[in-house]
Amino acid sequence: MVITVAGNKKEVKDGLTVAQLVIDEKVETPEYVTVTINDEFVESGTFESTVLKDGDTVEFLYFMGGGQ
Template identity: 40%
Template sequence: MIITANGKPAELSGEVSVSRMLEELKISDPLYVTVQLNEELVPRADFDTALVREGAVVEFLYYMGGGADGQGPC
């Protein structure tokens, strides 16, 4: 089946869980990714039960923290 992942078509073996989708699409750092499925954030606790269906729109979000740049107060 075909979904849209980060704005590009992607193929999955069928209706799968979010966890399985991460595996099939070989998403880097799956422990640190936030998944938005059809414009809704999927809680990490639901990755094994939330289903990705034909035509789904998925975004993978990585939140990066930054440190002080030494130029001002933290």
């Protein structure tokens, strides 16, 4: 199946979970990443059970703090 990850189309295996995609994409600091699928936020506790579908668009987001 084909999904879009961070703006790039990728061929991936059927049944791929968000958790496995985070590993496959070598996401830095995965414990702090927020994931959206088709512009919908995915709860971090459901990464293992959320299965991607053909045509999905996945983005990895990091929220930065700081400043004064």
